Amino acid sequence: MKTKILLDEDQMPRQWYNIQPDLPSPLDPPRHPGTGKPLVPDDLRHIFPMELIRQEMDDRRFIDIPQEVQDILLLWRPTPLIRAHRLEKHLGTPAHIYYKYEGVSPPGSHKPNTAVPQAYYNMKEGIERISTETGAGQWGSALAFATQLFGLACTIYMVRSSYAQKPYRKSMMHVWGAECIPSPSTKTKAGQSVLEKDPETTGSLGIAISEAVEDAATHSDTNYSLGSVLNHVCLHQTVVGQECKEQLASLDEYPDVVIGCVGGGSNFAGFSFPFARDKLKGTRKDLDFIAVEPAACPTLTKGLYTYDYGDVAGLTPLLKMFTLGHDFVPPAIHAGGLRYHGASPIVSRLVHDGVMRAISYHQSEVFDAAQTFARTEGFIVAPETSHAVKAAIDVALECKRKGEKKTIVFNCSGHGDFDMSAYDAYYTRQLADYEYPDQLIREALSQIPRVPGA
Amino acid sequence: MFRIGFIVNPVAGMGGAVGLKGTDGLFDEAVSRGAVPRAPSRAEEAARLLAGLPIHFLACSGPMGEESLARAGIDDYEVVYNVHKERTGATDTIAACRIFAESGVDLVLFCGGDGTARDIYSVLGDSIPILGIPAGVKMYSSVFAITPEAAATILEEGLETGREMHIRDAEVVDVDEESYRRGELATRLFGIARSPYRPGLVQMTKEVYEDPDEERAKRNIALFLREVIEGTPDILYILGPGMTTAAIARELGIPKTILGFDAVKAGELVASDLEERGICTLLADNPRARLVVSIIGAQGAILGRGTQQVTPRVVRALGKENIIVVATPHKISQTPHLFIDTGDAELDREFGDSIQVVTGYMIARRVRMERSLPG
Numbered sequence: 001m002k003t004k005i006l007l008d009e010d011q012m013p014r015q016w017y018n019i020q021p022d023l024p025s026p027l028d029p030p031r032h033p034g035t036g037k038p039l040v041p042d043d044l045r046h047i048f049p050m051e052l053i054r055q056e057m058d059d060r061r062f063i064d065i066p067q068e069v070q071d072i073l074l075l076w077r078p079t080p081l082i083r084a085h086r087l088e089k090h091l092g093t094p095a096h097i098y099y100k101y102e103g104v105s106p107p108g109s110h111k112p113n114t115a116v117p118q119a120y121y122n123m124k125e126g127i128e129r130i131s132t133e134t135g136a137g138q139w140g141s142a143l144a145f146a147t148q149l150f151g152l153a154c155t156i157y158m159v160r161s162s163y164a165q166k167p168y169r170k171s172m173m174h175v176w177g178a179e180c181i182p183s184p185s186t187k188t189k190a191g192q193s194v195l196e197k198d199p200e201t202t203g204s205l206g207i208a209i210s211e212a213v214e215d216a217a218t219h220s221d222t223n224y225s226l227g228s229v230l231n232h233v234c235l236h237q238t239v240v241g242q243e244c245k246e247q248l249a250s251l252d253e254y255p256d257v258v259i260g261c262v263g264g265g266s267n268f269a270g271f272s273f274p275f276a277r278d279k280l281k282g283t284r285k286d287l288d289f290i291a292v293e294p295a296a297c298p299t300l301t302k303g304l305y306t307y308d309y310g311d312v313a314g315l316t317p318l319l320k321m322f323t324l325g326h327d328f329v330p331p332a333i334h335a336g337g338l339r340y341h342g343a344s345p346i347v348s349r350l351v352h353d354g355v356m357r358a359i360s361y362h363q364s365e366v367f368d369a370a371q372t373f374a375r376t377e378g379f380i381v382a383p384e385t386s387h388a389v390k391a392a393i394d395v396a397l398e399c400k401r402k403g404e405k406k407t408i409v410f411n412c413s414g415h416g417d418f419d420m421s422a423y424d425a426y427y428t429r430q431l432a433d434y435e436y437p438d439q440l441i442r443e444a445l446s447q448i449p450r451v452p453g454a
Numbered sequence: 455m456f457r458i459g460f461i462v463n464p465v466a467g468m469g470g471a472v473g474l475k476g477t478d479g480l481f482d483e484a485v486s487r488g489a490v491p492r493a494p495s496r497a498e499e500a501a502r503l504l505a506g507l508p509i510h511f512l513a514c515s516g517p518m519g520e521e522s523l524a525r526a527g528i529d530d531y532e533v534v535y536n537v538h539k540e541r542t543g544a545t546d547t548i549a550a551c552r553i554f555a556e557s558g559v560d561l562v563l564f565c566g567g568d569g570t571a572r573d574i575y576s577v578l579g580d581s582i583p584i585l586g587i588p589a590g591v592k593m594y595s596s597v598f599a600i601t602p603e604a605a606a607t608i609l610e611e612g613l614e615t616g617r618e619m620h621i622r623d624a625e626v627v628d629v630d631e632e633s634y635r636r637g638e639l640a641t642r643l644f645g646i647a648r649s650p651y652r653p654g655l656v657q658m659t660k661e662v663y664e665d666p667d668e669e670r671a672k673r674n675i676a677l678f679l680r681e682v683i684e685g686t687p688d689i690l691y692i693l694g695p696g697m698t699t700a701a702i703a704r705e706l707g708i709p710k711t712i713l714g715f716d717a718v719k720a721g722e723l724v725a726s727d728l729e730e731r732g733i734c735t736l737l738a739d740n741p742r743a744r745l746v747v748s749i750i751g752a753q754g755a756i757l758g759r760g761t762q763q764v765t766p767r768v769v770r771a772l773g774k775e776n777i778i779v780v781a782t783p784h785k786i787s788q789t790p791h792l793f794i795d796t797g798d799a800e801l802d803r804e805f806g807d808s809i810q811v812v813t814g815y816m817i818a819r820r821v822r823m824e825r826s827l828p829g
């Protein structure tokens with residue numbers, strides 16, 4: 001019985017899988033933030049390179065990965081798929097548990113899978129600097145890594161609560177030559193207006209996105225880059241799921257349950273879409289997809305499926321997605337990368353249509369799971385990832401109760417080496433079990449129209 | 455120089471050691487059962503840690519403070535109140551506090567129990583911060599530090615140069631000792647004092663960015679609840695006692711009785727300082743009603759202590775899903791285990807083992823509840 005299932009370098013996918021043509025009906029188009037009209041490519045030119053705009057609304061099922069991008073991905077790809085023998089034994093479950101370990105990349109997560117192509121396309125179109133936001137710092141460090149390889153400058157607005165919780169993420173971004181600014185900052189109008197209202201704010205991804213978009217929109221040599229949510233980001237992550245499928249096939253396995261954590265949805269999308277293709281085609285009707293999110297920010301489980309902005313200031317296009325409201329500032333949980341009010345429009349659609357399902361967990365129970373995982377499999381995972389771990393353990397325990405021998409795979413999206421303060425907080429019982437008072441919030445919002453034309 | 459009024463209730467806690475659940479009116483009984491004073495030595499423990507700090511003490515003579523200070527090696531004190539009788543009592547505490555108030559002390563540090571806190575509060579109200587060194591039998595009030603050392607640490611850190619002392623609202627709870635001895639806990643919110651505390655330190659191991667500022671946290675809760683209340687004009691809201699619910703009333707622009715239950719609907723005040731009967735009448739007239747309550751006292755009570763107006767009958771009429779609990783993050787960190795004690799154990803059980811508490815603007819937490827009553 002194998003533990004690590006490895007692919008050769010020449011088995012790394014040469015193409016990304018685009019799920020859009022396989023959806024039963026086309027996605028609702030993104031809309032212009034000012035007019036509410038469906039977006040045309042030109043609307044995005046001032047912040048994105050053309051090739052990424054094209055990929056955002058692409059009907060090609062497979063899209064070639066540029067050779068220069070492949071060369072860099074090969075630094076850590078293909079990533080291992082690992083059979084969780086010790087965890088299975090510890091749980092006493094008949095289920096098979098596998099995890100795809102994305103923590104082996106230089107920045108330590110799945111994020112460089114898209115950071116590298118994004119930096120590449122920007123470089124190709126003559127852009128000199130990229131601005132972005134980061135929550136936990138995983139995305140910021142991934143983009144710092146990628147831009148530096150292509151000789152671009154990089155400015156990162158890091159959510160203030162994470163900036164304090166994860167000082168070494170900031171140091172990493174420095175090593176890769178990027179500038180890291182705590183958000184909200186006084187450098188942008190969006191940041192200033194938030195600080196005016198609430199000088200003590202914890203910040204949020206929604207605020208940091210506003211700052212980064214404003215920075216890009218007001219500098220002609222600068223483009224913006226988003227680490228999740230958008231279709232092209234999910235597209236770039238599909239190398240993960242494609243590899244996983246091949247690795248399982250080499251063992252004659254096919255999953256019954258596919259699990260990933262969801263912040264903006266990119267790691268879950270990239271992991272699950274190649275499998276979702278089979279379900280959409282009808283060959284794997286019973287395949288169960290579980291998107292896992294924090295109870296503190298339960299976008300897919302408690303949000304509304306509607307058009308909303310991707311950021312606080314309303315600078316991004318309106319996207320049809322599950323949302324908790326673009327001005328919702330989620331509590332400062334340690335899984336900073338999951339503190340996002342919205343979610344990928346494609347993942348949202350699939351959850352809305354019942355192809356996939358979503359569940360949520362409180363903070364302390366996911367750390368219980370992460371501890372179990374660390375003490376059986378050894379890897380200390382990121383707080384974001386621990387949500388997926390928790391779900392995998394719960395499904396495995398359910399298999400034990402029912403005597404079912406299911407195959408469970410989850411995306412182990414990143415390591416937690418820079419998140420030890422979160423683990424310390426767990427061990428000193430400082431973790432608050434935040435949750436979203438959905439009923440009360442609906443009532444509070446009942447009088448206020450939030451989004452024009454939505 | 456920081457001026458502290460220092461007072462020890464020498465008889466506090468004597469009854470507890472000999473199974474009397476309180477010493478009020480039972481001093482002779484306690485002594486005959488072999489009780490010895492413990493408050494002076496508890497006070498001395500705290501004072502020892504304060505020696506050397508820039509504090510000038512105004513003290514009471516003999517066992518009411520002077521002795522503890524002297525034994526702790528503190529010499530910067532003056533005796534401002536002399537005990538004349540052999541046996542001290544509430545009248546001494548009250549008289550000494552009047553002198554403290556007139557002399558303009560910065561804080562009153564006392565050693566005793568809930569009864570002592572109540573006597574001090576009756577003179578000082580919220581005009582001067584008070585801090586308790588625990589020595590009593592019952593300490594349901596939130597003005598007490600957990601231990602004598604903790605009391606000293608709070609002051610020591612508060613006096614560090616360049617730091618401002620953090621002050622919070624702290625309930626003074628009145629326990630009826632007669633019924634307490636019969637095994638019933640009949641408490642009443644007596645008042646809300648001001649008390650120094652250690653703010654949530656911004657250490658790496660802590661929940662960073664939990665709002666260390668209680669006032670701000672209360673405002674954020676109030677802002678959220680105002681939006682909820684205004685968003686549901688057909689629902690009657692009954693606001694319970696305490697400073698967090700008072701902040702909601704302030705946000706709504708309506709008056710609030712700090713210790714009572716007041717009703718509001720569509721942003722308008724409907725009734726003030728309701729008793730059980732008044733609440734029941736309102737519930738009968740309003741098919742949709744909710745109760746907004748906070749955590750009362752140092753023990754984490756949501757219903758049942760300081761909230762006698764909310765009887766099991768009221769809770770049943772309301773329905774547990776219509777009870778909204780609000781509390782600042784600081785309050786929760788002080789009282790990590792909440793409990794509900796309506797006086798009807800079966801009803802209490804229906805609340806389950808955790809409850810949602812609104813802690814900020816659109817933010818809530820799930821907090822564990824204890825089954826049995828602490829203390």
Ligand SMILES: Cc1ncc(COP(=O)(O)O)c(C=O)c1O
Binds near residue numbers: 263264
């Ligand atoms: C390790 C890790 N996992 C998951 C996420 C969540 O993002 P997404 O939903 O886009 O995968 C993040 C985001 O920062 C992350 O760092």
